[in-house]
Amino acid sequence: MKSLRSPFNTLRAWLIDMDGVLYHGSRPLPAASEFIQTLQAEKTPFLFLTNNATKTPAEYVERLAEMGIRVHEQAIFTSALATARYVKKNMSPPRRVLVIGGNGIRVAMQEAGYALVERAEEADMVVSAMDIQATYARLTEATLAIRAGATWIQTNPDRTFPSERGIVPGAGAIQAFLEAATDQTPLVIGKPQPGIFEQALAILGARAEDTVMLGDRLETDILGAHRAGVKTICVLTGIASREQAESYNPRPDWIIEDLTQLLSE
Numbered sequence: 001m002k003s004l005r006s007p008f009n010t011l012r013a014w015l016i017d018m019d020g021v022l023y024h025g026s027r028p029l030p031a032a033s034e035f036i037q038t039l040q041a042e043k044t045p046f047l048f049l050t051n052n053a054t055k056t057p058a059e060y061v062e063r064l065a066e067m068g069i070r071v072h073e074q075a076i077f078t079s080a081l082a083t084a085r086y087v088k089k090n091m092s093p094p095r096r097v098l099v100i101g102g103n104g105i106r107v108a109m110q111e112a113g114y115a116l117v118e119r120a121e122e123a124d125m126v127v128s129a130m131d132i133q134a135t136y137a138r139l140t141e142a143t144l145a146i147r148a149g150a151t152w153i154q155t156n157p158d159r160t161f162p163s164e165r166g167i168v169p170g171a172g173a174i175q176a177f178l179e180a181a182t183d184q185t186p187l188v189i190g191k192p193q194p195g196i197f198e199q200a201l202a203i204l205g206a207r208a209e210d211t212v213m214l215g216d217r218l219e220t221d222i223l224g225a226h227r228a229g230v231k232t233i234c235v236l237t238g239i240a241s242r243e244q245a246e247s248y249n250p251r252p253d254w255i256i257e258d259l260t261q262l263l264s265e
Contacts, residue, residue: 013206020216020238033068051156053080054102079190084108101129120144156190192224
């Protein structure tokens with residue numbers, strides 16, 4: 001079994017992004033399973049912290065297992081779960097929510113006690129996320145609801161994400177559409193906002209100064225972790241290039257080509 005290479009073996013807890021870090025779509029990236037198996041063998045606490053709100057933790061567990069990464073649902077924390085927690089704490093159910101998004105955010109909102117509706121006239125709140133099945137008709141309902149005064153929550157601001165075919169539109173593209181249509185801006189919950197990092201650290205039972213964020217996106221993973229006082233590793237298998245990472249402010253603590261650089265030979 002491989003071990004973590006110095007200085008990464010001194011880090012006590014890990015927050016790990018998934019898209020662009022562990023895989024592109026259904027294709028695993030180099031050393032993804034070996035890296036997670038190493039953390040598990042060394043009993044190093046970790047939490048998958050993803051802005052991708054399209055899937056439930058159970059669906060992510062199944063997807064990771066297909067890539068040789070076996071974890072429990074408790075190891076997955078998404079912007080969908082963070083959003084549902086925030087809304088439940090600050091906006092008590094029952095309330096009626098119009099969701100633009102996939103199964104992850106829809107299930108999270110229902111499990112938090114909210115009724116999902118489809119028409120603007122029925123909505124007290126709009127929650128938007130990446131939605132690969134979004135239509136003009138559904139975006140119209142969200143637009144009308146927001147213009148009529150519905151509270152608008154956005155799970156995460158990622159404009160794009162890496163797929164097997166290349167960089168494709170993300171949740172931020174949905175947000176940009178609705179901002180253009182409503183002249184409003186939403187409350188954003190996911191990375192780089194501090195709340196999702198505070199929730200993640202509480203789940204891990206870890207201190208910020210003992211934790212590292214492993215991600216591929218500078219304006220969410222790296223910026224958010226820096227704001228939270230968490231160390232950062234930018235891996236170049238996703239969105240950021242080396243040039244972008246080296247010139248970014250705040251600069252990541254470490255920049256690596258892929259996950260093989262975290263492991264000893």
